[in-house]
Structure formats: C-alpha cells, structure tokens
Amino acid sequence: MAKHRWRLTQSARFLILTLVLAVLAGASAIWGKPVMTAVGLMRPSSASTLPSGLYSPTPDAGGPGGNGVVGAATPQPISSVPADPARVAARIAAIKPAPSGTLGGVAVDLSSGTTLYSRDPGAMLIPASNLKVLTGIALLDAVDAGTRFTTKVVRSGGSSSPAAAASGSTPASGGTPVALTLVGGGDPYLQSVPSTAYPEFASTLNLARSTAAALKKQGVSSVTLGYDASLFSGPNWNPGWSASYADQVTHISALWVDEGMPGGSGARSTTPALQAAQVFAGQLRAAGITVSGTPAATKAASGDSTVAAVQSATAEDLLKRALLSSDNAATEVLSHQMAIATGKPATFAGAAAALQQHLTRMGAWGPGAVIQDGCGLSRGNRVSATMLERAWRYALRTSRTEPIADLVPVAGVSGSLSARFQSPGEVAGRGLVHAKTGSLTGVSALSGWVRTADGRVVVAALILNNSADPTAAHTWLDSAWSALAACGCTP
Known part of the structure; x- marks a missing residue:
C-alpha cells in the first residue's frame, strides 16, 4: 500500500510553532512553574550564560522510583555579584x-x-x-566516549592447538574439528542473549549465530573451542577485598557473560571466562555446530583469522x-x-x-x-x-x-x-x-x-x-x- 505524506508549508509550520510556544508561555505564567516538554525542562534564554561546556540538566519525571521533579524552580540568570x-x-x-x-x-x-x-x-x-x-x-x-570493545571468535585451522589437545577430542572420520578460540575483549556487559532495550549490549547468542553461519559457509560443522581472557593479567580478586564481597563483585576477567551470572542466576562465578565459553559452546550447538570436548584456556595466535565478532555498547x-x-x-x-x-x-x-x-x-x-x-x-x-x-x-x-x-x-x-x-x-x-x-x-x-x-x-x-x-x-x-x-x- 502506498504511503501518503502530509507536507506543511513554511508559513503553516511557523504558525503551529507560534501557537505551541504561546500555550506553553501561558501555562508557565498561570502556574508559576517550569513546563515539562518532550525535550526536558524548558530553560529561559539566559541559560546560555551558564559556563560553556556543561551539559544542561534534563530532569526525568518518569525515572524508576521517582515521582517527578518537585520544588525545582527554573534557574534565574546568573548574578554578576560574587557568591557569598x-x-x-x-x-x-x-x-x-x-x-x-x-x-x-x-x-x-x-x-x-x-x-x-x-x-x-x-x-x-x-x-x-x-x-x-x-x-x-x-x-x-x-x-x-564512543569507543567499543570487541569480543571475537578466531580460527587457528588445526587440531594441534592447545584447546584441541586439552579437550581430548578425536578427529571425526574424514576430517579434523576446526579449532576455534573465543577471545574476550573486556566488555563488562557482554550478555548471553540480546538486549531488549536501549542501549544494545553485545551478546554471545548473536556471536554464536554469526559464527555458525560463517562456519557453514566454509563447510565446517565440527569444532573444538578454547577461550582467551589474556587481555587482563595479574590476580582476578583484589587483595583489598573481603571474601564476604563475593556476592557483590565477580572475579575480574576480560571475558565473561552476564557478569559471571548467566541467566541472572545471582551466584557469581569464580571462573567467569570458562563459564562464558561453556555458554557459548551450548549456543553454537543450538545453532547446528558440533562442539567436541570441553572448552579450555588458551591464547589466540596473531595469525588466527576472525570468524565473527560483536562489539560492546559505547564506553559512555x-x-x-x-x-x-x-x-x-x-x-x-x-x-x-x-x-x-x-x-x-x-x-x-x-x-x-x-x-x-x-x-x-x-x-x-x-x-x-x-x-x-x-x-x-x-x-x-x-x-x-x-x-x-x-x-x-x-x-x-x-x-x-x-x-x-x-x-x-x-x-x-x-x-x-x-x-x-x-x-x-x-x-x-x-x-x-x-x-x-x-x-x-x-x-x-x-x-x-x-x-x-x-x-x-x-x-x-x-x-x-x-x-x-x-x-x-x-x-x-x-x-x-x-x-x-x-x-x-x-x-
């Protein structure tokens, strides 16, 4: 069905804008308080006298647990008299x-x-x-602020990789399983399933589906899986933390899913990278790829080729x-x-x-x-x-x-x-x-x-x-x- 678009002349648009501003101005004059609009709290033109480079506040009356902005008067022009x-x-x-x-x-x-x-x-x-x-x-x-962190799957191309050797897998008749490595990029909000609301956080499910599609195009249906969390080094638990904090912070890793609590389990893993690889292996299997053995820690080589990748939300x-x-x-x-x-x-x-x-x-x-x-x-x-x-x-x-x-x-x-x-x-x-x-x-x-x-x-x-x-x-x-x-x- 064809879609019809209404077009307003410039004079009509100007008339509508004038009427809207008049209504808002009248409401402000009657009620003696600022008027909430779709773009936040209206500010007088004097707002431009605020220090340059500062974000203007946009109070949200509908925030969780909030009952609206109360008692907040529209700021007056900044006085030239020094503060006392x-x-x-x-x-x-x-x-x-x-x-x-x-x-x-x-x-x-x-x-x-x-x-x-x-x-x-x-x-x-x-x-x-x-x-x-x-x-x-x-x-x-x-x-x-727009920086993103990448989680990827790389292919080494042989069964001689540490992951394949550690898994104890046996080459299938007619071929050897391809060795894959899940490489953590330090995404703190890598999820097991895709986001349902903004912002969109990266997920291992999308990564598994992209990986499976790429492998099938290459005629690959059987793999071993390793995982690489070597982006971060040193201890994964801060010596200044009490053991009682185990319910408040996960052992730190460059690779985890759902912050080490897949599916919102609430129990934080002490081996979140292994847990992430296990979740990913299950998702690969669901996408039609045979994953042999158990995921094992390894380190991706510089020459490994990227099979698929997902990017985090922005740093901001x-x-x-x-x-x-x-x-x-x-x-x-x-x-x-x-x-x-x-x-x-x-x-x-x-x-x-x-x-x-x-x-x-x-x-x-x-x-x-x-x-x-x-x-x-x-x-x-x-x-x-x-x-x-x-x-x-x-x-x-x-x-x-x-x-x-x-x-x-x-x-x-x-x-x-x-x-x-x-x-x-x-x-x-x-x-x-x-x-x-x-x-x-x-x-x-x-x-x-x-x-x-x-x-x-x-x-x-x-x-x-x-x-x-x-x-x-x-x-x-x-x-x-x-x-x-x-x-x-x-x-």
Whole structure:
C-alpha cells in the first residue's frame, strides 16, 4: 500500500510553532512553574550564560522510583555579584541534627572557582563508591566516549592447538574439528542473549549465530573451542577485598557473560571466562555446530583469522549503566580498560597507577591519597573531598570528559538516588542534584554537581566516615545538597 505524506508549508509550520510556544508561555505564567516538554525542562534564554561546556540538566519525571521533579524552580540568570560563602555555609550549618562521624566536604562555584563551603576538605577518607566517579572520569580522559570493545571468535585451522589437545577430542572420520578460540575483549556487559532495550549490549547468542553461519559457509560443522581472557593479567580478586564481597563483585576477567551470572542466576562465578565459553559452546550447538570436548584456556595466535565478532555498547553507555547502578564488577573491568588505554598493565595495580596519572594531570591528585581498586570496595582507599571536587570541575570543563555530567544518578529520579531526597527538607534537590553515591559500613559519600536556584552551577563533594547510622548520614547528605540547590548564593 502506498504511503501518503502530509507536507506543511513554511508559513503553516511557523504558525503551529507560534501557537505551541504561546500555550506553553501561558501555562508557565498561570502556574508559576517550569513546563515539562518532550525535550526536558524548558530553560529561559539566559541559560546560555551558564559556563560553556556543561551539559544542561534534563530532569526525568518518569525515572524508576521517582515521582517527578518537585520544588525545582527554573534557574534565574546568573548574578554578576560574587557568591557569598557565608550564606552557603550558614544554610548547611542550619541542618539539624549535625552529621556524626568524620566529615570532609567542599562546594565550589564552577564559573568563578569560589569556594562556597569547606570543612576539612583535604582529609583523606574512605570514599566508598565515590571512587567510581574518579575511575569514570579517568576512563573518558583515556578513551573516546564512543569507543567499543570487541569480543571475537578466531580460527587457528588445526587440531594441534592447545584447546584441541586439552579437550581430548578425536578427529571425526574424514576430517579434523576446526579449532576455534573465543577471545574476550573486556566488555563488562557482554550478555548471553540480546538486549531488549536501549542501549544494545553485545551478546554471545548473536556471536554464536554469526559464527555458525560463517562456519557453514566454509563447510565446517565440527569444532573444538578454547577461550582467551589474556587481555587482563595479574590476580582476578583484589587483595583489598573481603571474601564476604563475593556476592557483590565477580572475579575480574576480560571475558565473561552476564557478569559471571548467566541467566541472572545471582551466584557469581569464580571462573567467569570458562563459564562464558561453556555458554557459548551450548549456543553454537543450538545453532547446528558440533562442539567436541570441553572448552579450555588458551591464547589466540596473531595469525588466527576472525570468524565473527560483536562489539560492546559505547564506553559512555557502559559507564552510565555502571555508575547508575553502582556496579562494582563492571567498573573494575572499565578500570582495567582505562589502564590499557593509558599504557599501564591491565591489573589492579596498573589501573591504580593509571588513575593516579590522570588525576595528577587534572590537578586533582592529593598527597597521601591511596588507590587500591577502581570501584571503591576496598576500605584501604583514601581520597579527599578536594580530589573529588577538582576532578569534577576538570570533567565539566573539558569536552572529552563532560559526558560524565549526565552519567551519574539524579536525585529522586534515577539510579542509586531514585529512592532518596524524599523528605520535605530534601525535596529542593530532586531533579537538580547530579551525584554519585558511596556507601560502606560507617561510610557515606555524595559528590557531583547541582544547578542552584540563582542559576549557578556548584560542584560539591561530601564524605562521611565513622558514621554509626547510615540512614541519618544519607539524610544529612541529601539535606546539604538540597540546601545548595535551593540556595540564593548572593548577598
């Protein structure tokens, strides 16, 4: 059936646009609050006076666990009058009860660099998952946001490969099984089955089907399978992690499927590369290829030919998923990728050295800092509020790293902040606070950025250690950030 397309004249399009804008303007005037549109929160033309290079916030009223953006006024033009630190400090000091434990905190006006709030900002404290944001900024500093990581299947062409020998397979009558190797590319979100929603993550099922189709074209129906996870080296379990973390992070590998929990089993494998190869072997068999023996660890040779390959989502999309859900395992894989891109070994130690190198170049490294992992699980990590604040300021002012602005949770709307900022004293921050959470026993942290009521963009980092009550700690942190959001920072 032929499709008919309606065409509007230029004058008709102009008339429709004028009517739409008039309706929205009238609604804003009547209700006295910003109007949500399909492209986010409408901003006045004065928004162009915000610091260049900063992503504009687009609060999402429909995020998981969120009930819409509440109490968020449309930002006013940034005042040319300098901000008053005493005003900001008074707002935060007025929050009761005061935080218990050890606090390191700082808030800085992004545009002017003026420190608006400071409390022991150089103290080296346990950052918990706030370390993930430093890893994320360093990753974007090391690789292009559009970078993808490749998982592939290569063919060695003979039965003399280590995989074939280890499998104990017997050549079939009339020929020898072709030796294949599944090569891990360090994709933290390689799935067993294709994605059902955006972004599309790579899957071993698609790889198996492509591999089977290519083999059948070559007249091959029988193979042995090896697996190569040698992109990463060194120990696969960080010495700073407690054994009790086994339910929170998978043994790190350049090859796994469903983060070592195929089919959402919930039990994390200690041999995720072998498990991935076993899943892939089953999918090859389902696609009509005979797989002899048991998958064995091997190393692909430089001369091996690629049979099929799948690419990960972009580094930006991978990082967004990891930061929103505070995913320890995925962040560690991305940390190893950052090390490779920086020219360091793909180990925990190499990743730590690479992170220090990037933070030093950004002017964010502090003397006495300690980095033991990329995700913040280790209680041996030590980071200051100043380090986080300086890294955030660098990231928001640098085109290569500024995507981080939209990759962290939004208060009351998304990710690990979706269920927070609920009480009356915290509601001003909903939809406006973009920050990374951090939680361990006795540790609570929150760092990121917020657009204040008078149009300023403020970067802040607050770290609480030795806090006995995590609920009270979260309440104080959310209240402090909401005080910044609601702040009229000029005298």
